Amino acid sequence: MTENLINFQLILTTISDGIVVVDQRGVVLYANESAERLFERGELVGKDLAVPIHSGETRQDINLIRPSGIGWAELRSAPITWDKQPAFVICVRDITERKTSDLGLHLADTVFDSTREGLMVTDSAQRIVRINPAFSEITGYSAADVLDQTPALLRSGRHDSAFYAAMWDSINVSGHWQGEVWNRRKNSEIYPQLISIDVIRDHTGRVCNYVAVLTDLSKLRSSQLELDFLAHHDPLTRLPNRLLLLSRLQHGIELAQRDGTHLALLMLDLDRFKDINDSFGHLVGDELLQLVATRLVKQVRTIDTVGRFGGDEFSVLMEDVAGAEQAARVANDIIRVLSEPYGLSSGVEVRIGASVGISIYPDNGLTPELMLQQADSALYQAKIEGRGRFAYFSESLTQAARARIDIEVRLRRAITQGELRVYYQPQVDIPSGRIVGAEALVRWQCPIEGLVPPARFITIAEATGLIGEIDDWVLRETCQQGQRWRAAGLPTLTLAVNLSAYQFLQGDISQTVAQVLRDTGYPAAFLELELTESALMQREAQAIQMLDRLKALGVRLAIDDFGTGYSSLAYLKLFPLDVLKIDKRFIDDIPAHRDDMEIVTAIIAMAHSLRLKVLAEGVENKEQLAYLQTQGCDQFQGYLTSRPVPAAEFEKLFLSGR
Template sequence: MIGQPGLLQIAASRMYINPSLQAKLENSERMLKALLNNLDGMVYCCLYDADWTMVFVGDGCKQLTGYDAQAFVSSEICLEAITIPEDREPVNKAIGDAISNGKRFAVEYRIIHADGRTRWVSERGCPLYDDNGEVEAIEGFMQDVTQRKLSEVAARDAEERYRSIFENALEGIYQTTPDGHYLNFNPALARIYGYESAVDLVCSISDIQQQLYVDPDKRQEFITLMNVHGQVSNFEAQVYRKGGEIIWISENAHEVKDRDGKLLFYEGTVEDITERKNYEQQIEYQATHDALTGLPNRTLLADRLQQYIGIADRYTSKLAVAFVDLDQFKLINDSMGHHAGDELLKIMAARLASCVRESDTVVRLGGDEFVLLLTGLHKIEDISESMQRVLSSVAGPCTIEDRDFVVSCSIGISIYPDDARDTTTLLKYADSAMYKSKQSGRNNFQFYTDELNQRLMERLDLEYRLRLALENEEFLLHYQPKLALVSGAICGAEALIRWQPAGESMISPASFIPIAEETGLIEDIGLWVLHEACRQAVKLNRLYGRELPIAVNVSPRQFRQSDLVSMVRSALLNSGLNPACLELEITESSLVHDTGSFIKTLQELKNLGVGLAIDDFGTGYSSMAYLKDFPVDRLKIDQVFVSNLEAEPSNIAILKAIVALGHSLNMKVIAEGVETAYQKAFLLGIGCDEMQGYHFSKPLHMDTFGKLLSDSCLKN
């Protein structure tokens, strides 16, 4: 070290030092000197005077400044002289303020190296005090931090360049969390989404999946691709702009992870591709749609038909292909000209489209030929009803050039998978059936399969006869007794409608009730059952001297009638029946429609004094949350849980649960469909209150039921 005598020299001039101690001190001094010289920087000590006079400078000075330590100690050069002029005042102030406050200081500034280059240094130090507590000197340490400072400057410059690109890019740039929140984005993204500023966008969109994407599932698709590939390319989706306008965007993005591979965020770009998509859609539309009517054309037919076949396979449903040909088109086209013919085709196209559902497709093959694709069908009746609408709609008068025309059509139908399993054959069969329709007199429809035609005719005949059955008084009621399980006594009966045409076999309710529901005839039939059951209940009560509750089924369609309560009130008044002797059974499926209105109607019926039961319980979709609010007296367990009890022991838990539920809500529980002694014994064992079924009695004619009542009374 340079600048002052060694510590051992000062001590030797003042006192005698033990040779052993002196050797240790000299060794310590050598170690300290070696340590200071090996530091990557300069150690110094200077007086706290106006010139900051150096009294000690380490050997690191040469590498740091380019000057020898002696030059600083002898004051040939001072540190302030090699400090960049504009840095001198800030440095002196920082050091002065720290010393005034008795604190350590740390400053960074620039110096001119002996080779003429500018270097950045970091200086840290602290004051040394004399015996009076005054600052006597400063000791410190200086390091060359040029490389770090240059890196920081480069980083700032790069950040500024990136910021400029980020702020001025035409593409939207963003960073989002995996759960759909924006972390950062540029002004272009806000403009693409219709927002005036970044603040406006942040305040408006807090959930990208729900608030941005038109199809919320697209966000999950985006994340799935990210999870698999770590990036997405040209990801196209529709999004909402601020005002509700829908645009198309294309995204390119990738995952950003930390050093441990943990996902931090997604980073990507957004481009508005609405103009391109609209152009593509226009070109595609023109290629796949008829220019005159706007309907899908022959090009799209095969694709749609193949799609619908896939849907039918997936959901085990049927697909109908209906070939429609206008009967009088050629005559009108030839006599009135092509302009009138075109107008007629446009009118008919609109009518055909109005006759089908959104899930179906109407295609114009060319000329006056159309094809209807009807999906999701399960019954022949669904098809026939649609075709009846088509025939009726097409046959309506239409006005062209101030003249009225009436046009009919002939329709041929093939069914997938019944008739064929490929598109070509389905179309061929439908075309063949259409010619069969024309040969049958036009203005009708024909199925390719004779069996289907026969079934249709039978159904139409049954519907026609059903409309006359009330007028001809062909309906009657049978009664199935209900048995109290504990006492074994008859505790009521269910009134069941039967159809007995004169001179024919009885027609099963399973055959005509669905038709009655579909056509709306169930409303008139149900009203007849209600009045007849009340009238006969009064008669039964008078004959056998006891009041026996009679249950009447109310269909979902009946239950939705606005005047149901007044109809029940009228039936009670006209018959004189005690309301307590009437029980209305409402199927659980009725609950699917407007539960609030359902409860209101139940309460109004209950106010009349009649009993209420939920029929087929366990097979519908009733909410347990609402069940507690129903003013219901009984739960009727559907026979599906009872009839196979021996073969399906898994039903045991369901039956126990329903009984427990009913009793917890102060309702009686009745099981229907009881056919064996085992079933009866089991139901009795789990606390079920009542039963009905063939084990005790099938539904009986009123006279037979009356005799059973008499016998029961004698036994009891």
């Protein structure tokens, strides 16, 4: 072997590239050691490596499928002559490492650009060398704006130099810092962000870069603030909720205790809100609640807290009040402004009322819970007294509340155990002086208390829904009694029965009436149903429909207690009524008060013009009757003739009066 040949062989065995000679079919004729290491297939000579061979000189990258894993190789091949035969020499270079790091870099680039956190890389002198799109989105700065600048560009001025000094101390000592920083966007907006800074060192430990990851906290903060807000406020009106009001109440009590001042808690409930909500829908209801909230806030001082407890329940906490009277004045003003008409966006105008319950610290309650409870009881009392008014809490109110619950329990029993009675009060035709009918009035024959008048239990029955059963029973009992009288030979009397607003507006009362008339056989024309103004006013459209249905049965319809509500005579034209009953209040003052007398005269005249019969209630003396007679009033009812009496007594009265 020549020296050159020996040298070549040495070169072939020592170089790190693999050298392979293949024949034209690709079968290996020669392979050096590096090639065998690279392919990991042992002795290569005689094997087909399945590498692509081209006739010219080529260079290409191929995958190496090897037992240790997939790698990459760069192939360069050239045609040669081997043992006088055409062959190819292939130089195989392992480029797995380079390829992998190329891929890694590509991946890193993609991650860098697509991450939602802002990324900023500076060199060791803190000049910005690279940012990602999220950085621009957060800060408003483009790459051109910030390259070669220092991050001081982002400073808001909210942190002092000690803050930055501590930050750099941490970076220099531990290579890392993380914290919240207020920065300034390009549009000058200052915003909070979470910044995490890391130092990148080369293999000698020298700092070559700083990398900062920026997270914008402003959105997170605002949603956190919103969550926090919603935990303490009513979402619809944005007023404080029960939780916040109780905590302000607690705080207010502490201050009042310290300063020796008074505190008032007002609980409010909207009258007729439910009707409006039911008839116009929830959207209108919601709008109305918002309008109520606005009026309330306007009405009170800035130091007072208006809250909404849900539904149509609002509250007002008044701190440092002069005393119970000031609270009452505010309550009165609130009732007044809330009763003014509301113009809704749909063009509809609605009216509601409000009732208010008041509890005063320290006169009534000493703790928030107690004050709340007492204001609630007072509110209940206000509603019982006729709505649209306020009531204080007091010990007597508490007693009344307890008695109320007691009555409710006993009343339920009374209905099932047959303790109810119907009393009849004669209705007299004024021109002839004859009894022509009777009003049926319920009584409760209580085994403990004796005869209980309806004033003691009707409102409770209404509040609990028991009134439905009571009214049904009174109706049936009255018609049965009417039939008994007819059977006994008495002329058919007009029997008037009260229908509560509750019963009138719940379900279909006309079906019940029709059923009772069928069952008892009492002629419809002699049954008169009395409704109060407020029942008719509550849901006008529904009321008219219901009255039409009742009218179709042939019964008579009367409006009771006329003059106590808001309705005008013109309003009455809407309803198919037969009788108007003038409230006792107007009769009481005859002949003392000219005003009331004139009202009575006007009511009679106008009712007649609407072709309604007029009945005066609560006539107690002859003067009253004489006046009514001169005014052409048709009928009366009152102690002058008789108090309400049991059926047997009424019968005697009737027979004696004939």
